[in-house]
Amino acid sequence: MDVQQLRHRLACEPQSVSSRLQASDIAAAEQKVEQALAWQAASQHHFIVTPHSPFYPPLLAELDDAPTVLFCKGEIDSLVAPSIALVGSRDASRNGLQHAYDFGRQLAELGLVVVSGMAAGIDGAAHQGCLMAGGRTLGVLGTGVEQIYPKRHRKLYDDVMQSGCLISEFWPDVKPYAGNFPKRNRIISGLSLGTLVIEARRKSGSLITARLASEQGREVFALPGSILAGDHQGCHDLIKNGAKLVDTLADIVEELPPLLRAHLESLPIEPHLTKEDSSELPFxxxxxxxxxxxxxxxxxxxxxxxxxxxxxxxxxxxxxxxxxxxxxxxxxxxxxx
CATH class of the missing domain: 1.10.10.10 (Winged helix-like DNA-binding domain superfamily/Winged helix DNA-binding domain)
Known part of the structure; x- marks a missing residue:
């Protein structure tokens, strides 16, 4: 991509990457464009993806508010593979983390890409489960792709870049800003065939992602939990309002497009596509x-x-x-x- 093409893209994009160009801003904008192109040239795993790129996620391109530019680090072909989003509480319970890890692993074993937001809690566990199974995962960031947030996810950041892709609509050096994290949720849901919510309170940011998925015409799934704990109230509300209750991977697979579902159900991973059998449980x-x-x-x-x-x-x-x-x-x- 040359400077003129990128400049044109940035002139048309939302505030999340660049402010609307005014006549007096041209010089500063061109400098930012040159910095972006220098960032892309610094590594063979740095990419600037626009809607005309063959690697722009096809489902994301359907959105009216699709990002004009995506900054990506990692394996760029992960962007165009079928994917499912997993989201949930940052302050997750041990069971919630285990569920996120297990669903991330099982989705990866089927060859589906796992999408999440690289946050603490459910997001991190979903990415880790996917990576443990040797799968591909997309981390959609609320910062620039050169910022590691939270800091304790440094190793996860590196692992996702090696086995998937880190994605942001923000300039690579943009630091954490609270208002940017809700904006990236439309990308998490927009990339994906469906969004699974694991453990969410009634005011959880994960419910924003679920609402956006519904508005985008995507599937919404929710994992139920104890009625005695507030950790699951958001999931229960989603189910009451039409989200599909999920307790096994089969519940997700049966809602996927017919050709993809037929392909997945033909794979030799039958235990994950059937209801669980407790006959062999120890003790x-x-x-x-x-x-x-x-x-x-x-x-x-x-x-x-x-x-x-x-x-x-x-x-x-x-x-x-x-x-x-x-x-x-x-x-x-x-x-x-």
């Missing part, structure tokens, strides 16, 4: 006595009818296998199979 009686909310050891003993010393032994084995986790006040169940 089934004990495991059934541990809830998805904190369960005290004496409650586990009472419900299972097993001696306390054996309960403690089996709980340790289940914890090592990843079925339960020790938390203050007892144990919580992490997965069904």
């Amino acid at each position: 089934k009686t004990l495991l059934a006595s541990v809830g998805y909310e904190t369960t005290a050891v004496d409650v586990v003993v009472a419900n299972s009818g097993i001696a306390v010393d054996l309960v403690l032994e089996q709980l340790l084995e289940l914890e090592l296998q990843g079925f339960v986790a020790a938390v203050p006040g007892g144990y919580v169940r992490l997965k069904r199979s």
Whole structure:
């Protein structure tokens, strides 16, 4: 892309990347264009993508407010593959993080790209689950692509760049600004065939992404949780208003476009596309006595009818296998199979 083409694009784009060009701003704008082109030339993994690029996400291009310019770092072909967005609370529970990780992993195993916002909590767990399965993931940033936010995601930032792509409509050096994060949500949902919300309170920013997905004509999925905890109220409201209740990957796959669904269902990954079978679970009686909310050891003993010393032994084995986790006040169940 030459300077004139990029200058034209930036002159037409929304405020998120460049202010509207006035006559007196031409020199400053050209300097920014040159800086952007220098950034792109600095690495073979730096890209400036416009709607005329073959790598511009096709679903995103359908939006009336689609970004005029995307700054990208990583494997650019990840932008055009079928994808599902996973979003949720930054202050997620242990179960919520496990669900995000598991769905990220399972989607990656099917060959779908996982899209999220690189935030703490559900976003980070979804990216990590995808990467653990060797999949591709897109991190849509509320900063420039040269900014790592939150700082503790430095390794995740590098891993996403190696196995997927980091994306932003903001100039590469733009620092965190609270108003920019809601703006990027339309890109998360707009890139994706559907958005799964995992653990969201009623005022969660994830509900903005879900609303945008619905307005964009995309699928909206929600994972239910305990009615006693406020962490899931946003998800329950989404389900009441028409979002699809999800408890397995099959619930997502069956809502995908027919040709893509037929392809995915033909893949040899049957366990993830069927309802879970608990017949092979270890210590089934004990495991059934541990809830998805904190369960005290004496409650586990009472419900299972097993001696306390054996309960403690089996709980340790289940914890090592990843079925339960020790938390203050007892144990919580992490997965069904």
